[in-house]
Amino acid sequence: MSKKTRKRREHWYSGITEAIQMYIPGNKLYHTMPARRARTGTLFILPFIIGFIFFMVRPLVMSLQMSLNEVNLIRGGGFTMTWNDFYNYHYALQTDPNYNQYLVDEISRMVINTIATLVLSFVIAVILNQKFKGRILCRIIFFLPVILSSGVLPGIESSNEFYNMMTDIGNSVQNSSGVDIAASLQDLLQVSGVAGEVFDVVFQMINAIYDIVMASGIQIIVFLSGLQSISPSLYEAADVEGCSAWESFWKITFPMVSPLLLVNCIYTIIDFFMKNDNRVIEKINDVMYGVRMDFGVASAMSWIYFGVALLFIGISTFIITRAVKSYE
Amino acid sequence: MSKDNTVFIGKSQDFWTRNRRSEGYLLKRRVKEIVVSVVRALLMFGLCFMIIQPMLTRFSMSLMEEKDLYDSTIILLPRHVTLDNYRIVADLTSFPESMINTLWISIVISICQVVAATLVAYGFARYEFPLKKFWFACVVLLIIIPPQTIQTSLYITFAQFDLFGIIKALTGDTVNLRSSMAPYVIMSLTCMGLKNGLFIYMMRQYFKNVPMSLEEAAYVDGCGTMHTFVKIMLPDAVPTIASCFLFSFVWQWTDLFYSRNFLTSYRTFAVQMSTMVSRMGRYFSSDATQSVIVPNGRQLQLISIAVLFCCIPLIILYCFTQRTFVESLAMTGSKE
Numbered sequence: 001m002s003k004k005t006r007k008r009r010e011h012w013y014s015g016i017t018e019a020i021q022m023y024i025p026g027n028k029l030y031h032t033m034p035a036r037r038a039r040t041g042t043l044f045i046l047p048f049i050i051g052f053i054f055f056m057v058r059p060l061v062m063s064l065q066m067s068l069n070e071v072n073l074i075r076g077g078g079f080t081m082t083w084n085d086f087y088n089y090h091y092a093l094q095t096d097p098n099y100n101q102y103l104v105d106e107i108s109r110m111v112i113n114t115i116a117t118l119v120l121s122f123v124i125a126v127i128l129n130q131k132f133k134g135r136i137l138c139r140i141i142f143f144l145p146v147i148l149s150s151g152v153l154p155g156i157e158s159s160n161e162f163y164n165m166m167t168d169i170g171n172s173v174q175n176s177s178g179v180d181i182a183a184s185l186q187d188l189l190q191v192s193g194v195a196g197e198v199f200d201v202v203f204q205m206i207n208a209i210y211d212i213v214m215a216s217g218i219q220i221i222v223f224l225s226g227l228q229s230i231s232p233s234l235y236e237a238a239d240v241e242g243c244s245a246w247e248s249f250w251k252i253t254f255p256m257v258s259p260l261l262l263v264n265c266i267y268t269i270i271d272f273f274m275k276n277d278n279r280v281i282e283k284i285n286d287v288m289y290g291v292r293m294d295f296g297v298a299s300a301m302s303w304i305y306f307g308v309a310l311l312f313i314g315i316s317t318f319i320i321t322r323a324v325k326s327y328e
Numbered sequence: 329m330s331k332d333n334t335v336f337i338g339k340s341q342d343f344w345t346r347n348r349r350s351e352g353y354l355l356k357r358r359v360k361e362i363v364v365s366v367v368r369a370l371l372m373f374g375l376c377f378m379i380i381q382p383m384l385t386r387f388s389m390s391l392m393e394e395k396d397l398y399d400s401t402i403i404l405l406p407r408h409v410t411l412d413n414y415r416i417v418a419d420l421t422s423f424p425e426s427m428i429n430t431l432w433i434s435i436v437i438s439i440c441q442v443v444a445a446t447l448v449a450y451g452f453a454r455y456e457f458p459l460k461k462f463w464f465a466c467v468v469l470l471i472i473i474p475p476q477t478i479q480t481s482l483y484i485t486f487a488q489f490d491l492f493g494i495i496k497a498l499t500g501d502t503v504n505l506r507s508s509m510a511p512y513v514i515m516s517l518t519c520m521g522l523k524n525g526l527f528i529y530m531m532r533q534y535f536k537n538v539p540m541s542l543e544e545a546a547y548v549d550g551c552g553t554m555h556t557f558v559k560i561m562l563p564d565a566v567p568t569i570a571s572c573f574l575f576s577f578v579w580q581w582t583d584l585f586y587s588r589n590f591l592t593s594y595r596t597f598a599v600q601m602s603t604m605v606s607r608m609g610r611y612f613s614s615d616a617t618q619s620v621i622v623p624n625g626r627q628l629q630l631i632s633i634a635v636l637f638c639c640i641p642l643i644i645l646y647c648f649t650q651r652t653f654v655e656s657l658a659m660t661g662s663k664e
Contacts, residue, residue, distance in 0.1 A: 016458075019458035019459075020458075022372040022458070023389070034456065037455055037456065037457075038455065038457035038458065040451075040553050041451045041455025041456060041457040041460070042451075042454065042455075042457045043451070044447050044448060044450055044451025044453060045447075045448045045457075045463060045632040046446050046450060046464075047447060047517060047518045047519055048444075048463065048467070048518065048519045048528070049446040049463065050468050051444075051515065051517075051518025051519045051520040051556075052463075052518075052519070053472065054485075054518070055482065055485070055514075055515055055518060055520040056334060056466075056470065056473070056520060058481070058485065059476055059478035059481030060473075060477065060481070061483050062478075062481035062484070062485075063477060063478055065480045066480065068575060079569065087605065096447075096483070100394055106331075124375070127368055127371070127372065130368070132365065132368060132369075134372075137376075138372050138376060139650075140646075140647070140650050141376045141379055141380065142375070142376070142379070143646075143650065143653060144379055144380075144643070144646065145379060145474050146578070147578050147582075147639070147642045147643065147646055148379070150382075150578060150579050150582045150583075150641060151579060151581070151582030151584055151598060152581045152583070152584040152598040152601060152602055152638075153580050153582050153584075153635060153638065153639070188371060197652075200401065204660065209378070213375055213378060213379060214379070216414055220442075228627050270471065272477075273474055274476075275599075276473050281474075282477055284476055285476075288479070288480060295480050298480065299463065299480060301475075302474070304475050304479075305476075306474060307358070309472070309474065311471065313472065321585070
């Protein structure tokens with residue numbers, strides 16, 4: 001109870017009326033210092049407020065409306081909307097042949113990639129934080145993906161049909177000559193029957209290692225900055241007390257950096273969901289601008305997609321905050 | 329190495345004597361060090377190579393003649409070296425024009441974005457006002473919402489642009505802003521551009537870490553709000569602003585989504601690149617009215633070259649400014 005009242009006192013205005021009064025000239029609150037500062041602050045973020053209302057909230061509402069209605073385009077611009085009982089959602093999830101499958105595929109890929117990205121970027125950050133020759137060069141190269149995997153670049157080559165065909169041929173050639181160690185190892189392990197599904201996931205990660213490295217530039221920087229902010233005296237103290245490097249890694253490094261896990265996790269998920277080579281986004285674009293030009297279904301699809309993204313961000317936030325708290 | 333005193337007892341003695349004196353500990357540690365550094369070097373080399381390798385492949389592929397592509401004995405080194413491909417790609421992407429367009433558009437948009445983000449971030453970091461938490465939640469939401477969700481509605485908003493019906497009342501019709509650059513500039517200035525939420529977040533994180541006493545001192549000395557912001561806060565924030573600018577520039581350079589939707593009348597390189605394949609058939613045929621089928625391998629080669637064209641300016645820029653790139657993100661990492 002006492003905590004709550006104290007929290008309320010941090011505000012110098014109480015309730016909506018006083019908040020509004022600060023903006024009305026002639027009011028007795030108008031000329032107080034906090035009111036003046038509040039007005040300046042509002043002025044500073046005014047561009048954002050305007051933009052958010054006009055170019056985010058309004059289009060969002062409109063697109064929600066579209067997703068709930070049947071949209072008919074009129075020649076020469078404009079469109080009409082008629083209510084159709086969630087038909088668009090129904091269509092997207094049950095009638096459309098590919099959407100479902102793409103969505104599930106992308107989600108499972110996302111979960112695996114996110115975990116792998118977090119682990120890999122953490123390991124790389126720990127290594128880059130050590131002193132060794134060529135460290136600066138390594139750093140430069142590891143942040144290069146920030147540029148090389150942005151915008152149009154990642155999807156452009158794989159969208160070429162031939163590329164996929166060629167990689168298939170490449171794989172089969174490799175298989176026949178027995179060069180592909182990963183695949184043969186995978187076969188071996190599967191034959192011996194050691195936890196098949198777990199290994200499937202691991203091998204999926206290994207096969208996707210290029211994508212994962214290309215997606216982890218920013219995460220490495222964030223982890224690295226976290227590592228550098230740990231005071232060296234902590235390690236010294238641990239060393240004096242007889243901690244091994246392994247112990248001090250788990251007892252000092254990991255807890256100190258773990259809050260950044262959340263930031264990185266959310267960033268990775270968002271980044272993955274918005275990538276150009278994402279098949280769900282391709283599908284949405286296809287429905288929207290392709291032969292069908294069905295804005296209603298496309299809106300419904302993107303809303304489902306957005307909902308799923310939000311759900312996953314929520315889940316991971318929940319899990320990570322729980323996990324991190326246990327360290328404190 | 330320096331922390332352990334036993335090692336230093338007889339620095340002048342040879343390794344094995346010292347090892348015996350430390351009862352085998354020295355040897356064990358030396359071996360461990362060597363193993364760690366070898367493993368580390370291998371791992372680093374492998375991963376670095378993986379990042380760079382596609383660029384190298386693209387480069388060697390760009391020099392090959394078409395028949396080299398189908399020769400299975402050629403993997404990296406071209407047998408028939410040619411520079412013809414570069415000319416073809418330059419023609420297909422209308423190279424100098426599209427590059428210049430991309431350059432100035434990226435600069436203009438990045439400046440708009442950074443100016444807006446700096447102002448907003450300063451407001452969030454330093455001022456208390458009603459609904460602050462709510463608006464900041466909106467910034468986070470802005471980072472999360474995929475722009476694809478609102479794509480169509482934005483399209484319509486700008487095709488029939490109107491401010492509260494004022495324009496319609498004056499001229500009798502809504503304005504179609506689709507063919508101009510105005511929509512995108514407006515969006516960037518109001519923080520709704522490409523990844524703009526992220527820039528606000530980064531800048532805010534920086535401003536929050538600047539000691540409050542600086543501004544208080546300025547206030548006591550009679551400095552006004554704008555004056556404080558421009559003269560006290562901005563000069564120190566230059567590195568962070570610069571890195572935001574660079575990020576914005578690079579992302580805008582390679583952006584396809586916003587360019588395709590809002591900059592239809594400007595041929596930017598990213599858009600040219602993505603539509604390149606459809607122009608190839610026409611280009612390679614001798615007759616202008618017909619198109620030939622271009623083999624897929626050839627298509628892929630030409631796309632690779634376009635990717636090289638797109639990346640190389642950015643990589644050069646990055647090599648000179650990599651310190652700035654990393655700096656602001658180090659700020660983002662620091663805790664609330």
